[in-house]
Amino acid sequence: MAVRATWKGTIKLAELAFPISLYAAATTSKRISFHILNRKTGNRVQREYIDEDTGESVEKEHQVKGYETSKDQYIILDPEEIADAVPDSDKTLKIEAFIPCSEVETAYFDKPYFIAPSDKNFAGSFAVVREGMRRKKVAALARAVLFRRVRTVMLRAQGLGLIAHTLNFDYEVRPAAEVFDDLPDFEIEGEMLDLAKHIIQTKSGDFDPRDFDDRYDQAVAELVKAKIEGREIKPPKKPKETKVTSLMDALRESAKTSGKTKP
Known part of the structure; x- marks a missing residue:
């Protein structure tokens, strides 16, 4: 089955322009999903919006978006008003600059x-x-303009095509200093640093996404299969905990076991 394009437009670089198609590189369609049921009847339940004051159900045609200007005070925005306010798309992906591949922080x-x-x-x-x-x-x-929003997109060469990432805006990314500034700064030297470098060296490997499995989905799939077949469901054994008394002991124990398993 052919992959469907998510968006079609034109790349423009100075006076050079050519048509391109944008395809979603990631999908959640293969993840296990659930329906919400009524435990008593086994029937599916439906979600509905309830008026906070009257307690009555609000039909879809009466649901509108509102922007809160102050406590419990809203400006109502109709879909037509929002559509008119969004910049029109000319279906052009305009290249504005080239930067080193490593320059963009991955948080964006x-x-x-x-x-x-x-x-x-x-x-x-x-x-x-x-x-x-x-x-x-x-x-x-x-x-x-992608999906009714003006977006910044980073493009890189990959194989015979390009891979693109839409980028978060600056106001959407929390400054790292909010988390890191209060951390104590330790001076790590001597045996402790040598042990850390040894563990890293023995665990060195290459990135292969096939090595990483979705254990949650696999566990749920096995649970569903067991219930269908009427088998007893046995919880997995918890890994044995290793008791250590200090950071140095933990590093020494790690150094002993590192390299025995595939990274």
Whole structure:
């Protein structure tokens, strides 16, 4: 089954422009999902909106969005008003700058997408931009109206295509200093640092996403299968805890066991 494009438009770099398609690079469709049921009847239940004051159900046609201006005071915004206020999309992903690939802090990464030319007649133009970025080891910063929002997008060469990340805005990312500034600064030297470096060395490996499994979904799938088959459900054994009396002891114990298992 062919992958469906999420968005179609044009990449524009100076006077060069060509049509592209944007595809969602990540999906949650294979995750286990649940329905909410009435335990007594086994029937599915429906969600409804209730008026806080009257306690009555509010039908969909009477539901509107409101912006709170003060306590319990709202400005009502109709869908047509919101649509008119959003910038019109000209379906153009305009490249504004090139930066080193490592320069963007990963906390700004939002959602990943794959980009490919939507017209094979422009595959050459697409390849020129892709290979230029790959050879210079740079990423492109572009802007576009995506899904009714003006978004900044970072593009990088990947294989025969491009991978794109929409970026969070600065006001959406919490400053790291809010968390890190109160941490004590320790001077780590001697055997403690040597042990830490040894453990890291023995655990060194390569990133392969196939090595990481979704243990939650697997456990739930096994639980469902066991209930269907009427088997007894046995909880997994908890790992044995190792008691240590100090950080140095913990590092020494870790150094003994590191390297015995695949990273």
